[in-house]
Amino acid sequence: DTEVTQTPKHLVMGMTNKKSLKCEQHMGHRAMYWYKQKAKKPPELMFVYSYEKLSINESVPSRFSPECPNSSLLNLHLHALQPEDSALYLCASSQEAKYAGNSPLHFGNGTRLTVT
Amino acid sequence: AQSVTQLGSHVSVSEGALVLLRCNYSSSVPPYLFWYVQYPNQGLQLLLKYTSAATLVKGINGFEAEFKKSETSFHLTKPSAHMSDAAEYFCAVSDNTGGFKTIFGAGTRLFVKA
Numbered sequence: 001d002t003e004v005t006q007t008p009k010h011l012v013m014g015m016t017n018k019k020s021l022k023c024e025q026h027m028g029h030r031a032m033y034w035y036k037q038k039a040k041k042p043p044e045l046m047f048v049y050s051y052e053k054l055s056i057n058e059s060v061p062s063r064f065s066p067e068c069p070n071s072s073l074l075n076l077h078l079h080a081l082q083p084e085d086s087a088l089y090l091c092a093s094s095q096e097a098k099y100a101g102n103s104p105l106h107f108g109n110g111t112r113l114t115v116t
Numbered sequence: 117a118q119s120v121t122q123l124g125s126h127v128s129v130s131e132g133a134l135v136l137l138r139c140n141y142s143s144s145v146p147p148y149l150f151w152y153v154q155y156p157n158q159g160l161q162l163l164l165k166y167t168s169a170a171t172l173v174k175g176i177n178g179f180e181a182e183f184k185k186s187e188t189s190f191h192l193t194k195p196s197a198h199m200s201d202a203a204e205y206f207c208a209v210s211d212n213t214g215g216f217k218t219i220f221g222a223g224t225r226l227f228v229k230a
Contacts, residue, residue, distance in 0.1 A: 042223050043206075048217075
């Protein structure tokens with residue numbers, strides 16, 4: 001069982017649709033992350049939130065819009081996506097610390113996104 | 117900049133045989149190193165982590181890894197492979213200078229033959 005819950009598990013959307021991915025954790029972690037993973041590749045960091053504030057944006061296109069409503073929730077709003085955006089989107093969390101390098105990531109099982 | 121290199125995109129072993137997955141790191145400071153496993157249609161799960169307390173690190177599911185500074189390596193081993201070990205394995209290094217970035221290796225797919 002994963003302690004990071006992602007919904008939906010699968011999503012198919014057209015290029016003109018607007019949809020949202022949701023992520024929830026109740027471990028008291030104060031850092032939350034969005035990763036994108038293409039088939040047979042490692043996860044690529046997209047965004048990091050620390051104490052509900054965006055701390056890292058890895059030059060992600062504006063058609064991806066993250067939101068952190070509170071310390072337990074993380075959303076990723078999707079609009080006008082391209083077929084090449086089809087991938088597994090993973091949410092993760094970790095304990096916050098000024099030097100968080102030794103804090104492992106806890107991943108959800110991801111949302112499999114297909115853009116048609 | 118920190119990085120990790122995993123040697124071998126695919127490794128195949130027989131059930132009961134030794135598992136050895138190789139990882140070399142590059143870091144100008146003592147690194148924080150991790151091994152994660154990903155089963156099909158799942159997210160990544162932490163197997164073990166090295167944070168300088170001990171060079172031999174034991175993880176879940178019978179896996180362990182040894183940190184060797186002289187070889188800049190952090191290889192993952194398991195004495196006896198089980199069919200359930202078939203998965204993708206990622207070595208990772210974490211930014212220990214105040215950031216939140218974890219840098220993943222390219223991954224090694226482990227196949228276990230009956």
